[in-house]
Amino acid sequence: MGPDFSKNTKELLAKRAAYTCSNPDCRKLTVGANTDQHKSTLIGEAAHIYGARKGSKRYFEKMSDKARSEITNAIWLCRNCHKLIDSDENQYSSEVLFVWREVHDEYTLNNIGNTTDKILHQKNMNLTEEFSDYPAIIKRIVIDKPPVWEYRLTAELLKYFNTPIFQRLNDLRDGLYIKDQTHIKDHEVYDWVQQQLAEKKKLVSPLIPLINKLNSSWGEPGVEGDVTEIHHISKLIRDYLKSIVEFEEKLFFTHVSKRYSKILNLLSNNFGNQILKFKRIPLVLDDISAQIEDELNSGITNPNSETRVVEEVISFELPKGWEKQMNKELNRLHSSKLLDDDEVEGYGCGTILIILIFLWILFA
Template identity: 50%
Template sequence: MVPDFIKKTIDILAKRAAYKCSNPDCRVNTIGPNSDPEKATTIGEAAHIFGAREGSKRYDLSMTDSFRAEITNAIWLCRNCHKLIDTDEQKYSTNILFAWRAKHEEFIASDLGSITDKILHDEQTLNLKSFDNYPPIVKRIIIDKPNGWEYRLTAELMKFLNTPLFRKLKDLKNGLYIKELNNVDSVNALNWIQNRLSELSVTLKPAIGLLDLLTKSWGKPGEPGDVQEIHHATKLIKNYLEHIIVIEEKIHFVNVPEEYEKLVYLLKNLIGSQVEKLSSIPYDLEEILTLLENTENENDLPKEIRKELVFEVPNNWEKEFNNALNKLRHK
C-alpha cells in the first residue's frame, strides 16, 4: 500500500478544517472562486504529520504505510504552510502539528460551529482528559477512529506505557544496573528460594487473563472496541510488568551461600524472559493491520486472525532445578 492520502480522506480532512489552514497563525481560507464557473480554486493541501516516505520530514521508520495514509496522520494546510513545516523539522515537530490540528478543530467547533457542535466538542474534550499526558497521536486515533483503530490505539498505548519497562527488564538481564544486595544466610536460604519459586509459580497466570481482557476490549467481530477498556487493559499490563521487575530484582540482587547459587542462577530471568514476549504486541498488531489492509478488497478476507504468545520454561529447566535442589537436601 502506498502512503498517499486517498481522495476521500483529503475531502473529509478539508471539511473538518472548514477549508481553512490549520496553522493557528495563518488560518487563511484555502478555497475560493475560479474563473471557470464550474470550478473552484484551492490552495489547501493534506500534509503528512509523520513523513510519507523515507527521507521526508518527520519520517518514522516503525510506522506502516497504511497508517501514514490515514486521516490520523494528516493535517490540512495552505500551500505556504505546508512548505513551511517541511523547512524546519525541529520547530515543526509531530507534536506541534498534532497540537495545531487539535486547536484548529476546537476553533472550528467553538467559533464557526453551532452551539451543538460546541457542546459535542466539549464533551469529547472531557472524555479525552485522561489522555492528556499521552503522546498526541493517542488522542488523534481516538478522535478519528481510522480503520482498525482499536489495534492502533493498543499499539500506541503499549509503546508509551510499557516500552520503558521492557527496556528495564532487558537492562536488568544484561546487568546494566545494580541495587543493594540482600544477604541471606544458610539457615534461611532454602526457605528464601522456595518463597521466590512460589511467587514465580503464580505470576504467569495473570498474563493470560490480561491478554484475554485486552482482546475483549477490541470488541466482537464487526463491533467497535471500547476506548476505556483498551486503556484499562494496557495500564494493567503496565502494573503487571512493574510487579515482574520487582520479583526479578529480588532474585538478581541477593547474596546467598555458594551452595545455593546454582538455584538462584536458574531462577534469574525465568519469568522476565517470558513476559518480554508481550513487547511484541504492538508490532504484531501492525502486522495484522497490514494483512487486513492488503486483503480488504479480496473475497477471501480472513474472518479471524490468530496470534499466539506461548509462555514456557526453557528445556530441561525443571530437571536442572530439581537436581540442584536434591543435592542440597541430601547434604
C-alpha cells in the same frame, strides 16, 4: 502499505478542516472556483505531522508506515504553510502541529458546527482528558477514531507504557545499574527457593485474564470498543510487566554461596525472556490494522458480513530440561536439609503456558 495518505484520508481530512488551512495564523481557504465550471481549484494539501520517510522533517523512526499514513498523523494546510512547516522542524515540531489540529477543530466547530456537533465534540474532549499527558498521537487516535482504531490505540498505549520497562530489563541484564545485595545463608536457601517458586506461580496467574480482558475491550465484531477500558487494561499490562522485571531484579541482586549458584541461575531470567514477547503485540496490531485499511481502501467488501478471526499465539515456555534440572537441584537441597519427600515433590514445576490473543475483525 506505504506512508502516503490514501485518497479517502485526504478527502476526509480536507472536509474536517472545512477546506481551510489549519495554521491558526493563516486559515486561508484552500478551495475555490475554476475556469472549468465542472471543476474546483484546490490549493490545500495533507501534510504529515511525523515525517513520511527517512530524511523528511519530523521523521520518527519507530513509527510504522501504517501509523504514518493515518489521518491521526495528518494536518490540512495550504501549500505555503506546508512548505513553511518543512523549513524549520524545531519551530514547527510535531507537538506544535498536533496543537494546530486541535485548535483548528475547535475553530471549525465554532464556525460551522451545530449544537449537536458541539455536544459530541465536548464529549470527545472529555474522553481525551485522561490522555492529556500522553504522546499527542494517542489523543489524536481517540479523537479521530480511524478504521480499527481500537487496535491502533492499544498498540500506541502498549508502546508508550512498556518501552521503558523493556529498557529497564535490558539495562539490568547489561549490568548498567546496581542495588543493595540480598545475601541468603546456606541454611535459608531451601526455604528461599520455595518462596521464589511460589511467587513465580502467582506471577503467571494474571496473564490469561489480562489478555481476555484486552480482547473484550475491543468490542464484539461490529461493535465499537471501549476507550476507557482499553486504557485501563493497557495500564494493568504495564503494571504486570513491571512486576516481572522487579522479580527478575530481586533475583539478579541476590547472592548465595557458590554451591547454590546453579539453582539461582535456574530461577533467574526465565520470566524476563518471556515478557520480551509482549513487544510483538503492538507490531501485530499495527500489521492487522494495515491489512484492514488496505482492503477498505481497495473497495474489497464481504457481502456475507462474515467475521474473520485473526489469532496470534504467544507461548510462555521455560527452557528445555528446566524442570528436570530444577527438581534435581531441589532434591539436592532436600538431601542437605533432610526434609520430607512430599515437601519437594509437591511443587510440580510447570514448563509451558500458552496465551492466545484473538483479534476479531468484521467486514460489512
